[in-house]
Amino acid sequence: MKIFITKTEIKSYLSSLKEQNKSIGFVPTMGALHQGHLSLIKKAQQKNDLVVVSVFVNPTQFDKKEDLINYPKTIENDTKLLKSVSCDVLFLPSVEEIYDNNVTSERFDFDGLEHQMEGEFREGHFDGVGTIVKTLFEIITPNKAYFGEKDFQQLQIIKKMVAKHRLDVKVKGCPIFREEDGLAMSSRNTRLTEAHRNAAPFIYETLKKVRKKFGTNNALELTEWVKNQFKKQPLLDIEYFMIADEKTLKPTKYQESDKKYRAFIAVFAGNIRLIDNISLHKD
Structure with a gap:
C-alpha cells in the first residue's frame, strides 16, 4: 500500500x-x-x-x-x-x-x-x-x-x-453495515459505556418495527409511537425521529404510492450521538 x-x-x-x-x-x-x-x-x-x-x-x-x-x-x-x-x-x-x-x-x-x-x-x-x-x-x-x-x-x-x-x-x-445485534457500525460506538452499548440495539429494533407498521399507521402516528417507545428506555434520549421522502428528505405526514420513504433517527446514548435509518419499502 x-x-x-x-x-x-x-x-x-x-x-x-x-x-x-x-x-x-x-x-x-x-x-x-x-x-x-x-x-x-x-x-x-x-x-x-x-x-x-x-x-x-x-x-x-x-x-x-x-x-x-x-x-x-x-x-x-x-x-x-x-x-x-x-x-x-x-x-x-x-x-x-x-x-x-x-x-x-x-x-x-x-x-x-x-x-x-x-x-x-x-x-x-x-x-x-x-x-x-x-x-x-x-x-x-x-x-x-x-x-x-x-x-x-x-x-x-x-x-x-x-x-x-x-x-x-x-x-x-x-448498505449500512451492522453489528450482530443490529447497531449500525460507527466510530462513535467505541466511546459508549457498557450500559449504553447494551441499550443501543434498541434503536434498530424500533426502526424495524416502524417498517412493519408503515402503511398500516401513518407517519404522524408512527412518530408518536416511537417517542413513546423511547420513554421506556431511560438510557437513550431521542433527538429526532422522522419519516421522509428519500429524494427530497422532506418529512411526510401521509404516504403517497409513487414515493419512496425512509425513517431517520438520532439518539443520545449518554453524551454520544448515534444516527440510523431504514428504508420503509419491503423490496
Missing part, C-alpha cells in the same frame, strides 16, 4: 495511472476505521482497478469543538486494517495541506436537502462536508466514490453537489 501526505504527490501518482486507463475507486473516511469502512473498500475493489482511501478528520464539519477534539484517532490500527484488505493507496493529509491557512467552509446550496434533520441540529455541518468532499474529489479525481447509507442525508447531499457542480464522478451508496 502506498501512502501519500501531500496533494502534489498523490495527484502525480494517480495521473500516471489514469494515463494507463486505470479506473479509481475512492473511499473518503475520517479514520477510526471499522468493518463498515472495509465493506465500502471491498465494494470499490470489485468495480475498479485500484482503490484510494483518505483518512482526514475534517474540522469544518464539526459544529462542536469538543466533538472534534474527542473524535477517535487510530491511524496505526487504520493502516493495519487497510493493508489487511489490500488497499492500494492511503491519502493522509494534514489540515494545513487541505486548507492551507484558511480553515473555513465553502457555502453550498443543496436545494434544501441541508435544512432537514441533521442540518436542523448541526449548523454549518453540510457546508463542511461539501467543502471537504469536493476538495478530495478534485485531488483524487476518482471514477467512482463510495459512501455508506448510515449517513443517508449526507449521501443525498453529495449526489446533489456532484450534479450541481458537474463533477465527473459516480457516487455509490452502500
Whole structure:
C-alpha cells in the first residue's frame, strides 16, 4: 500500500495511472476505521482497478469543538486494517495541506436537502462536508466514490453537489453495515459505556418495527409511537425521529404510492450521538 501526505504527490501518482486507463475507486473516511469502512473498500475493489482511501478528520464539519477534539484517532490500527484488505493507496493529509491557512467552509446550496434533520441540529455541518468532499474529489479525481447509507442525508447531499457542480464522478451508496445485534457500525460506538452499548440495539429494533407498521399507521402516528417507545428506555434520549421522502428528505405526514420513504433517527446514548435509518419499502 502506498501512502501519500501531500496533494502534489498523490495527484502525480494517480495521473500516471489514469494515463494507463486505470479506473479509481475512492473511499473518503475520517479514520477510526471499522468493518463498515472495509465493506465500502471491498465494494470499490470489485468495480475498479485500484482503490484510494483518505483518512482526514475534517474540522469544518464539526459544529462542536469538543466533538472534534474527542473524535477517535487510530491511524496505526487504520493502516493495519487497510493493508489487511489490500488497499492500494492511503491519502493522509494534514489540515494545513487541505486548507492551507484558511480553515473555513465553502457555502453550498443543496436545494434544501441541508435544512432537514441533521442540518436542523448541526449548523454549518453540510457546508463542511461539501467543502471537504469536493476538495478530495478534485485531488483524487476518482471514477467512482463510495459512501455508506448510515449517513443517508449526507449521501443525498453529495449526489446533489456532484450534479450541481458537474463533477465527473459516480457516487455509490452502500448498505449500512451492522453489528450482530443490529447497531449500525460507527466510530462513535467505541466511546459508549457498557450500559449504553447494551441499550443501543434498541434503536434498530424500533426502526424495524416502524417498517412493519408503515402503511398500516401513518407517519404522524408512527412518530408518536416511537417517542413513546423511547420513554421506556431511560438510557437513550431521542433527538429526532422522522419519516421522509428519500429524494427530497422532506418529512411526510401521509404516504403517497409513487414515493419512496425512509425513517431517520438520532439518539443520545449518554453524551454520544448515534444516527440510523431504514428504508420503509419491503423490496
